[in-house]
Amino acid sequence: MAQRFRGSLVPEDQAEQQPEPASPQRAPAKLTTRVPLWLRWLGKLAEPWLQIRHEPARPDANLIDFNRPVCYVVEHYGVSNYLILERACRELGFPSPLISMQGGDLLGKGRSMVALSRRHGFWLRRPRSRTHSEGIAKLVQAAEVDADLDVQIVPVSIFVGRAPDRNEGWFRVLFSENWTLVGRFRRFLSVILNGRNTIVRFSNPVSLRQVVAEGLPQERTVRKVSRVLRAHFRRIRTAVIGPDLSHRRTLVDGVLDSESVRRAIADQARRDGTGYEAAYNKARAMAMEVAADYSHPVVRSWSFMLTWFWNKLYEGVSVHHLERLKDVAPGNGVIYVPCHRSHIDYLLLSYLLYVNHIVPPHIAAGVNLNLPVVGAILRRGGAFFLRRSFKSNALYSVIFSEYVATLLGRGVSIEYFIEGGRSRTGRLLSPKGGMLAMTLKAFLRQHRRPVVFQPVYIGYEKLMEGKSYLNELSGQPKKSESLGRLLRASFGLLRNRYGQVTVNFGEPIFLEQVLDDVDANWRNALAAPDEKPSWLNTAVDRLAWRIQTHINRAADLNPINLIALSLLATPKHAIAETDLLAQIDLYCDIARSVPFSDRMTVTPLSPAEIIAYGEKVGVLVRTAHPLGDVLAYKDEERVLQSYYRNNVVHLFAAASWVACCFQNNRRMSRAGVARLGQLIFPFVQSELFLPWTPEQFGERIDKVIDVFIRRGLFSFDAEQGYLQRCPGQTDEVFQLRVIAHSLQQAFERYYIAISILVKNGPNTVSAGELETLCHLSAQRLSLLYSQAAPEFFDRSLFRGFIGKMRELRFIWTDESGKLAYDGRLENWAKDAKIILSRELRHSIEKITPETARKSGLQVEEME
Template identity: 40%
Template structure:
């Protein structure tokens, strides 16, 4: 049947009964996997006739479209339409040029001339043209030998035999993409119908090309050809010539080394492997998770048609690699090429990942200029040709659950490639796409806790997969994939580096080095702004705010509802998402996942986390703690002082807020005073505070309101304590006494001591990297600066510390001061 479908075209199918029989057989054989957008959202005018337009003549596409239109209640795509005096096929196709060896063939004309002529003479005969793209499977545009004949749509024009085999092989893996309806009157105006005929065909071809780029990605060259082009590129040859002189090695030997590096790095995306992984991962997700929720992808799809996309997801689990590619593939977007660490290029796993689009990089290649040149050239060729890319700007997986500071390496290479590719052709259209991936439970739970407590990171091996397979029977909840606000690189450079267009072609302008950390911070903030609240991290936020990690079930439910209300009314992230359902169901879900325990009691059930469970919950709490930074800080201010005016509150929190915002990677509001006023009004509305117009105070009754306010303020206490410890240690030592690393290490030791004395079993509380980031934040805000390698401050820091100290319990301040003095005296003694 498929052979006849490929041989016939609508013009040659003269027998309607035979046509109908083929259609019924085709409907029974085929299956549409994805229809986009929803046909009901096309906005067709029921009063006007509809003609469907295909990018090329193909009876298989026409029959599929006819059955799809009947199924979704769209205007019929079979038979003919009467439009005024014209009788036209309901499904048109743009003509394709058929070459003949014995004569030249003039380009065929688009089929809209008669319609346009009639529309110009009779404006009432308007027509809606609906472009339709049909993809029989999806290939990334490479040659795969025999599979190239069998498998899927690609950028190559297909012959009739290959088209027939494609219909047979991919009949149950079909995607249909509808375009926005186009009215002839919108393009005709007062123009000549012959000119408008060509313009209409050109507009439709541009649309079809953009959809094809979005779905298939740009056309790929053969991997061997790509590696050869990288190894012989001018940039790599220049490095080879320099090394040949400095290291006294023959250029031919260095050229062979460059090719070896290219083979070590380059991906080898294969369509059969993508199809295999699609089926495998679908079964894995069904076994592992209760579902994968995707948000924000619809807004991204139009951008994918004319921009090179660089996905920058947060990195919480090894599952991230597979999950994002799977989601993009299923949503009709081309899976990206993924930058993966060389540690994953191990037997069995490495070749599979490479064929799914992964390219491998060494952790550091600063001392290997030839490897750096090959990697930079490979990355440049991917970006300049429009291939979607994915890399993790954090550099590695987060063991604490926090978003790690952005590493500059890949961002710097991407920006240099952007400036280089813009030379001569104008700026390339490139967009960074922040992605937040949130888990209710991750596979690496145990290993993260072991490493946070000082355990050595285990090397990934194929045998480690066997341990993962043993966990497949355990529940892991749901996964959220949230797309943040894309960052259009040209627009960002216009704002932050106004004269950047004068440096096009220069891969290392003066403004580039200071801009890269700013870009990393901006992308990190956009990732966090798309965070997903789920039952596990909500319960973790509340339960870990209690001294013994235990709470009455009724109070826990009400506090969960409060957190969701605060996020809904004053969102901590512009693209953050909330869970569905009710607090009772959320608690039940966390119990099912084994993250908390319930104890029955005659006066009411209690929920608690054992020490091992509390350590795990801290990771999930840190995923979303930033969403409640302002709410927690405002509530904490009322913990030891019952009344504040807005001015007093602003003066007390202003020194801490920029540092807190930078540590938690959030965008500070334009006005802290306005944000505080809005938050205070919301807390009054929820009954947690009282207001008499000029000041706000903590109510004595009901007691429950005070408990809710205390739990909310407790969210920020560990973060604020870390900052107070570091500043107290710095002030005790004095200006110009400690270096940056020395201050961070001493603060870490002090925090660990305080955690033991206070019974706080939380390794992430004294994570050295957090203190290093805190010192950097103080330098960025101008509180500290370095002189001869030592940290120096002026009288502003002690004044700000005195204001911030009012937030803390006097007993706690006294204990921290004692520990600080003892720690400082011991360090001086050494």
């Protein structure tokens, strides 16, 4: 279910206080007592100060059996907890916790709720023994006496002051929910200040009869029930407000005291020729540089500021598929792995998790963000810093790995970007496995709880860093971060609006399932956690690939994406309004008829509404004309819009391939289109992180062809099995050309690489030389013949294609380091005529250098 944020960024389904749901079947128990008068008076007094948010908002009608006794269990004793629970039960139509249970004298005349722990004394309150709860002991004793008695034990978690409210004062942050068992006065202030932001979470009941039926001695049964309930409450509290973290210095001391770090310190002392104490101080400085200093009050304070910030910058934030994460988060170590497109990514994700009652993660941030003032604030928000490269620093590497292992061992959720940096082209970047390898090693060393990776897709309609990305792609150096530049950029940002943002949570990836697929005996490595398993690199690669494909499966197709897909395929980035309406409608039809995945989302706007929205946000410019209005991009928007097209180009890979086949051919066999598509698929898959096998890609091609036939783009001769497009320059031919465009440039890049190899011959150029020559040739082709998107001559795309050819053994490296190939590559180059026109092939062959020596390029110096 999607959650939509507007205004204060509160989910629409929670924007107003939930009305009291209709009560399910009610068979009220015969109550033997009434609520005490003094508790009723206290309830009346507390009424104006409480506003409860139930979780789940609509509990299952079968959560409680009203024909059996019910006993609610809370974590800590307190009159405020009793009053809050009583009101929550009243709103949901559940039996009151302040009256005795149905069940006779065995259950006593008291209330139908117990607490696992409490403090005694009034001013100097001391914790009472937590070995077991007296209330639980009485329930167990009653169940053993009466064999027919079965009490439903319903765990209830209560959090006062957890959900942020933009109208709250800063002082209230000091009294928000935490791990400390507070006294009466502090709890009183907490209810007064934060009672309107109270969460009550009902969990599935436990049958006391089933526990007693195990036949354990009474004392062991009591201890077991108490232990299970305490573990349950701790798991829920960890998921809602975060783990119980010690002070930063204590955490650092634990890291430095580990055996691996002590060995690394001793090795460092030997290398430096200094004493152990000097090396220890050096290690401590490194650990303090890395470690976060998480603060619940700071995180809560940031929630107020970010609520204002999002409303200032964005029209709204849409969140989809969060419910699955809420199901798997408790009891698991969660690693958030979002795509990385903006500095806003980690702020937005942490904020959305927080307002949805999920603890924000600790975030791995580049040390370049550890700026004065800003770095300290980010640390208290959960950021821990890492250097861009530390392969040559063994001590730092061990410290950082141990810190990550400590966080995982304590159940702290973590977030990092496996792309290594922000994407400048809008595509997912090739993953870097450093953090994944550290996570797997930490998991093997401290295998205390399951680990689940949560991919996240974040889609923007307007990117804050857009202009700087274009400058970097055009060759300008990346500007380093500084406090002054950050402040200037912040003031500039607040003067603009950036449309809508969509955050889609992909399908979670359970680490143990990945390891089972790689090596069924991976658990043997738990016995020797310091040794590197032989399967580790394979597991990292497979996990990285799965993360990237799951991110792409959760993509969002928004109005800006659809406009970019259509307009960027036209020569002047302009189109008639009628043509744009038809093209957007075709894209939406493909997306809904052949959905990329069940996690993909598509804008609900109609084509006309999409065009109106594009004009509203200032992307489209309308030129009135008697023969029909023309819509075009603003001059400054044309190149930047390729970024938003690249966000979703993978969604139409199959459709683009089919359309490409008919750019230079009017007639092809249906089977031939699918067969050639399966041959080219490994290269497209590697570039776009497609989740299918070649056979599955062929099935998608068939489904797309059915859509094209239904739309009149093709005619199909069923007897001969041939497809035929319309002749000339019809509207249908134009639509095919637009769809083909997004994949056409990929095939042009492939042909550039192949042309250079074939022209030079085998054993002539190295992989590095080929990459540089491809980059320069694509850059020159763009300058001479068309204004291609900046990613057309992106080195990383050529590097990926060359790597895939080596993996598939189309090419290989000889003894001298040069690339060799056989006749398959030349045959593949001849097949390019199916996709590329004769003129384009001639242009590519003309500009590609015959050899690095003849063209006068200093290739080695340019690498």
